[in-house]
Amino acid sequence: MIDVERPARAEIAAKKQLLAEGLFHLIGERIVSGELAPGARIRDSELAVELSVSRTPVREALQRLERIGLVTMYPSRYTEVSSVTPGQVATAHVFAGLQASIVARLACPRLKPSEVKTVSRLIRAVAADVSDAVSTSAARRALIEYLAARCGNALQQALIDEVSLALARALQTYEVPADKHPSVITACADLEDAFQRGDADAAEQACRRMYWII
Numbered sequence: 001m002i003d004v005e006r007p008a009r010a011e012i013a014a015k016k017q018l019l020a021e022g023l024f025h026l027i028g029e030r031i032v033s034g035e036l037a038p039g040a041r042i043r044d045s046e047l048a049v050e051l052s053v054s055r056t057p058v059r060e061a062l063q064r065l066e067r068i069g070l071v072t073m074y075p076s077r078y079t080e081v082s083s084v085t086p087g088q089v090a091t092a093h094v095f096a097g098l099q100a101s102i103v104a105r106l107a108c109p110r111l112k113p114s115e116v117k118t119v120s121r122l123i124r125a126v127a128a129d130v131s132d133a134v135s136t137s138a139a140r141r142a143l144i145e146y147l148a149a150r151c152g153n154a155l156q157q158a159l160i161d162e163v164s165l166a167l168a169r170a171l172q173t174y175e176v177p178a179d180k181h182p183s184v185i186t187a188c189a190d191l192e193d194a195f196q197r198g199d200a201d202a203a204e205q206a207c208r209r210m211y212w213i214i
Contacts, residue, residue: 019053023061026051028165031070031081032172038083042071068166084170092170097211099160100144105204106151108195115150120192122146126210127188133175140210141168180212 027047030036044058051058062079065071069088073079111119125139141164148160176184187209194202208214 020057020060023051023053023057024064025165027061028065028070031065032165032169036081038081040081042079042081044079064162065165068163070166070169089170089174092167093174093211094213095163096140096144096167096171097208097213100140100147100211101204101207103144103147103151103156103160104191104207105200106153106156107147108200108203109198110150110152111195116195119143119146119195123188123192127185130176130181130184133173136176137168137172137174183212184210
């Protein structure tokens, strides 16, 4: 006997997953932007009413945000936006640099000519004003996410998607040290050249130097 309800249940589950995914990014971006500042309290019931959804996907989104350190949940009470410590910032910087170098290596041989042009533009945005912490951080995030979406590795792409919000918040005001400005700018030029030549090894190494982790 064919279970006619199974496709319907699968479709409902998929819709719930997409809803929770959207809420994860929506709430996370509010935290990254500072709309929800450290110490701010989030009540899933209030958020569910505001967004016209049930509490279940809101709780699922908050649980994911807790796993990446953006919030702390107090069961049956409320959820609180966490603070970022200097140690977390340093850890995030190294992790971001390593992950960026991986997706750069994976994506390099897969990019179409039109995508290489886009990558060049994104790289130039990183080097445009390395003295501006906010714009540099945003530019690097845009570059990593673009490459991750084209790296051809679903697990790597899922990892970047899961942690991008935590990295964005930790690094959004992380300044490139003044003595590193010339080397970061040079690394960006080398990274652009590596993508234009399709040299994955050179792209990986230049990306590491862009985060000065070599």
